[in-house]
Amino acid sequence: MSQSYNRGLIEDFGRWREFSAGMWAWIFHKFTGWVLVGYLFTHIAVLSTSIPASAGETVVYEGTQVDVYTGTIVALESLLVVRILEVGLLAVAVFHILNGLRLLFVDLGIGLESQDKSFYASLILTGAITVASVPTFIAGAF
Amino acid sequence: MAEHYSSFTKGGRLWLWQRITAAFLVVVLAFHFFLLHFVYHADEVTFALSQARMETLTYYSLMILFLFTATFHGVNGVYNALVNQGLTGTKRQAVKWTLVAASVVLLVQGVRTANAWAGFTTFF
């Protein structure tokens, strides 16, 4: 019997340079989706501090006594990393939303011929929105 | 692959729900972001403010619905992505139930949080 050579997964992914618009869109959408789920879990975890807060638990923040929830949020928000991460989150969310809309149109069979253009449009718009919102996000961090 | 499959519409239903929740999320997520980052800035968030919003029943229900749709959309998305990569058999069952369990934890914790603000103590 003849054997055959299976080039395996490594090679498949080694081909990323050759990917076309639709494939990049797919990869980005996947990535952003996963980031968003990850965030959803963290988000709820952080927000959960409102449970003890409602029970009256407090912490000391910059000398003042505040409830745990407010304390945690304010502490986090004052960190530059968190602010930067938030900008990233925005970018991720905006891309996921825009590309998600693009996918919804594709599902409805609308504009299939310009699917690559709408992907590039999503990318550019994401960039623009993210840049435009940086001031708002950074505000008060320093 | 040659065998015939019985009608398996579950895939289709989940697929449709993924789109429906997506359409819903576009609106709610935009609203959420806008409210919490542009109307109220992130560093102004306090327990009291959240509490004030949550005490409105419409806002509370919207957030609960938001939580459920986002959880479904996100977790189903992750599950789908894994299935697309050829996840099958027992591994797949394991992943599925892990995801379900994680979702349940998330939902319970989320609802409890919302309740804490809204001042409901009845559910959990």
Next chain:
Amino acid sequence: MYEHDVIVVGAGGAGLRAAIAADEAGADVAIVSKLHPVRSHTGAAEGGINAALRDADSWEDHAYDTMKGSDYLGDAPAIETLCQDSPYEVIQLEHWGMAFSREEDGRVSQRPFGGLSFPRTTYAGAETGHQLLHTLYEQLVKRGIQVYDEWYVMNLAVTDEERPEDRHCHGVVAYDVQTSEVAGFKARDGVILATGGPGQAFDHTTNAVSCTGDGQAMAYRAGVPLEDMEFIQFHPTTLPSTGVLISEGVRGEGGILYNEEGERFMYERGYANNDGELASRDVVSRAELTEVNEGRGIEDEYVHLDMRHLGEDRIMDRLENILHLAEDFEGADGIEEPMPVKPGQHYAMGGIETDENGETCVGGLYAAGECACASVHGANRLGGNALPELIVLGKRAGYHAAGKEIEEAKVETGKRGEYETATIDSPVELGEGGSPGDAVADGGAVAAGGSADPDTLLEQTVESERQRVDELQSGEDGIHHSEVRSKVQETMTDHVNVFREEEGLKQALRDIREARDEYENVRVMDPSKTFNTDLLQTIETQNLLDLAEAITVGALARKEFRGAHWRAEAQERKDDEWLKHTLLSWNDGSPELWYRPVILEGENKTYEPKVRSY
């Protein structure tokens, strides 16, 4: 060893239709094909399928047109069978879902075609063959008929009685391309050859690389006569570099042919003062070649087919496909520039001698499709008449092989009934050239003793083919088959082309002889046992040698101008002398020429030869 009731060799239109018919008749049938079925060359057919479907049309008219088109070299019973059955077979395809083009009222579309008195060419866009091939393959899948694909049939297991008419075919021997296993396929009831045409004998052809006439060569060497091999159709508009066909549609829409001096030569040089570019295929092909030969060709090779004046809109609307072909295969933009075209080999009218049920003179051996010659096309095939041949005669062969009762054939095969023998005026020795009996080298019928039982016969054939493979792969350094092949192809295109003259034909025979001698030293360079295409092509080249010789011998013998066959020495049709089929028998390695009269008596009337003018 594999065993089935009926073995079909080849999975083009003819092979698939035959297999479906045999299956319907209750036989256990299998197909053995060197290509996966959907890769067969039937998929390349563009124009359509002729069938008298409309009330205003009749099979009699179709038969009349076909006989006239054949230049009175077709056999009436075969032609009439074709024309009577074709409507049923075409509608059968429709019932199987074939995607024909449609009229407003939802019926299948038909269009006019050269040489037809009624627009009866049923079509599916410009891809009729593709649709037909896929429809038939789908039916094969539906019926679960077994296909051994990428198995190359190397030889037939035929007994070796003295007279071919007493021999019997018990199966075939094939080589598994993937693994290089050589195995026997025993056929309890019959073997049907459906291996397509020998277009690769020429170096410029519209045919696929796989069209090497294997079935014809195998049948020939097993004793079955080859009939009317000299009749080769050349299509006037093919792309010079690849031979891809540019449909007659371009000229139909008003495309114009120009020579290097910018003359519209069809008129200006008086080749066809009435019809111009739309004259029949052979006339246009000859005109183009005359221009080139007289130094007015472009790059001494081709002429220009110009459709720019039709305008982009009209081109896009009706000839879009042609734009793609010219662009993809010749790098020429038909909207901006004229397209280069030249005549190319297109179709072989001759082939394995059969009757209208596909039966050859060897018991249990059938042939159908382009490889066969029941003589429905005679000296010239009408466009759109090959596809009906595949489905009509393919089906009949399938039924007959599977033992289903069908009408008895009226056409005779083998040396039975009326025939005359002749001698060949060849400058060199033909055929095996003195080494008959060397079964391994000549790949011919195996000396198994007429009484050997089928299993032993098959095993011996397998053994000798296995040796052939080993020998081709071992041995001292030799020459590569491609050198032999291009020699044959070149001489065929130089001398046995549209124009044929005695000296050229003799030169071709000398060249073929030389190529045969070189082939003695041929060696397969690729030692691999996995997907060894070098080996397969080497074997195919041998088949091409035998067929090229047969074509040339026929062309040399026939001293008249009939249909596609033109002779410089005798530029007219000679009905008194030449209303007869050319037959060539292998005779254990030394070709023998003989003739059989054409049958012009049809069911209800006798066809009277008339001057063929359109």
Next chain:
Amino acid sequence: MSTQPPQHEHEESPADGVDDAESTPPAQQRREDAKADKRSRDAQRQAEADDAAKRDEPTRHIKVFRYDPEIEGKQEPRFDDFHVPFEKGMTVLDALIYARDQYDPSLTFRHSCRQAVCGSDAFFVNGDQRLGCKTQLSELDDPVRIEPLPHQEVVKDLVVDMDHFYEEMEAVDPYFDPDETPDGELEEQRQSRENREKVKMSTRCIWCGACFSSCNIAAGDNQYLGPAALNKAYRFAMDDREGESRKTERLETIEQEHGVWRCQTQFSCTNVCPKDIPLTEHIQELKREAVKKNLKFW
């Protein structure tokens, strides 16, 4: 056949790492010698081509993937370089044929029609799935890298195993199967021009496998039916001649686990299809049809 001559077995495992000439079967020894001889000849021919390049005759440089499971030196996949003289209108397939016939007869690839209808010669050319015969060399940058189709196992050189692709194609009941057939042997099933137009593009598939090879999902999920098979299902499901009840069955087939829902609308299938079939569009339409059918049941 099971009765293989014994020395046959021997030849199947060339050399087996044994170095001393004595143990090498004579036939094989001859072959090795011949090979060496051939190699030098190849080298010479290649040198001629290089000369041609220096003399400024146009040549093109192709890099071809080579692999043969049983030939020493080819067991480890590698790329071979060939320089072929360029002529106007030359395609990738022409270049391969030239390289095979002039330099290395063991170069193996499927091809037949040379006119984009047989679907044999889909390769991975400079990063895209393309038909060799339908790709002009002039469109490509040097060196032209020619590899077998990705995501399929390589049998030898550019030949891949197509069985899996065929299985998927055949899994969708790829045959016309109407609810009822007309009684009369000569009676046609009428079909409107619009309906024929609707299925037209889907009937053009030549089974080349380019789309299947380009799809990431098909690469990840081995059971995914893939774009070509789904397109085949579309061809019949949308053909009005088949009737409603068969259409429902067809939708059930494509709705299964590894059917339409797996498609992530990556569009690479549509991008590479040499027959310009709008595959993604067809798949999406099937998804909507399936949803509609299911909504009816709810």
